[in-house]
Amino acid sequence: MDRKDHQIVRALMHDGRLSNQDLAAAVNLSPSPCLRRVRLLEERGVITGYAALVDQKAMGYPITVFVGIRLSKHDQATVQAFERAIGAIDDILDCFLMTGDIDYLLRVVAPDLDGYERFVRERLHAIDGIASIDTSLAYGVVKQSRVLPLPG
Amino acid sequence: MDRKDHQIVRALMHDGRLSNQDLAAAVNLSPSPCLRRVRLLEERGVITGYAALVDQKAMGYPITVFVGIRLSKHDQATVQAFERAIGAIDDILDCFLMTGDIDYLLRVVAPDLDGYERFVRERLHAIDGIASIDTSLAYGVVKQSRVLPLPG
């Protein structure tokens, strides 16, 4: 993880489809060592994958909702079952384990408010061990980045 | 946006570096129409870009914090100034405009708690018009997806 690796990672966070040649030029390397570094970063798990960034609205999911969840119990079985259930529901994009008054924070997408209501009734309420569900609707997105800041 | 377009988008959400040939095979098309569809999806703004997915920890940002923010005023000048300021701060990855008791929800990364404290003191407090800042620390990530669910 020297300076060049950081440059490479940053360049690929900005444009994940950068060709190896362009990437090499951007970080002042010739293609072959550049490619080798990228492969190493992938193997080490620094780069975990690549993804196309997609407009939610265009895909039919204009609604973003943040859902705070508290569990009724926190024994291992309940927690594991909950987390497995979360993993299986596609509408839940992110799930963070939180400190403070909620246990989990979910980011959920929905085609509309009715769709979200159905999601809560049919999906969330189907999971055992949930004590409370707190919904916060997002009006809009001010910023959505995937580029981590420069270290230091 | 027919069925094939959806298939293409989903495939690229899963693997943004899929070669056009493999993508074409995956959606039962020959490479050339497949590439044309991808280019159209990009032009129409359905696919907004590509990104490498990176391990926060490996990049030196193991801490994720959600920050709820209320503004003191909601006139256009204050809001615009705030949103511009947000856009300029790299540590803030996401910013959503919210309904309910907070105005904005930020997702912020930090190298450690000290770093987060510095971020709040030096960056957030430097922005005018903020009435309150509410911090929620994330312990860990249960799920982090970028693949939108199937429509319907």
Added chain:
DNA sequence: AGTATATTGGAATATTCTGCCAAGGACTGC
């Protein structure tokens, strides 16, 4: 049915990837 439009598949060309090898640079022990 018939026309117009949009979409497809395949071939040819240009670009890119990727493995191999020799050369350069940095670090060690002496």
Added chain:
DNA sequence: GCAGTCCTTGGCAGAATATTCCAATATACT
């Protein structure tokens, strides 16, 4: 200061891939 070792680099070549063009097919509309 010097030789040996290790790691990284750059360039080359064969293979794979992307990309453009054109004829042919499928689809939609009248």
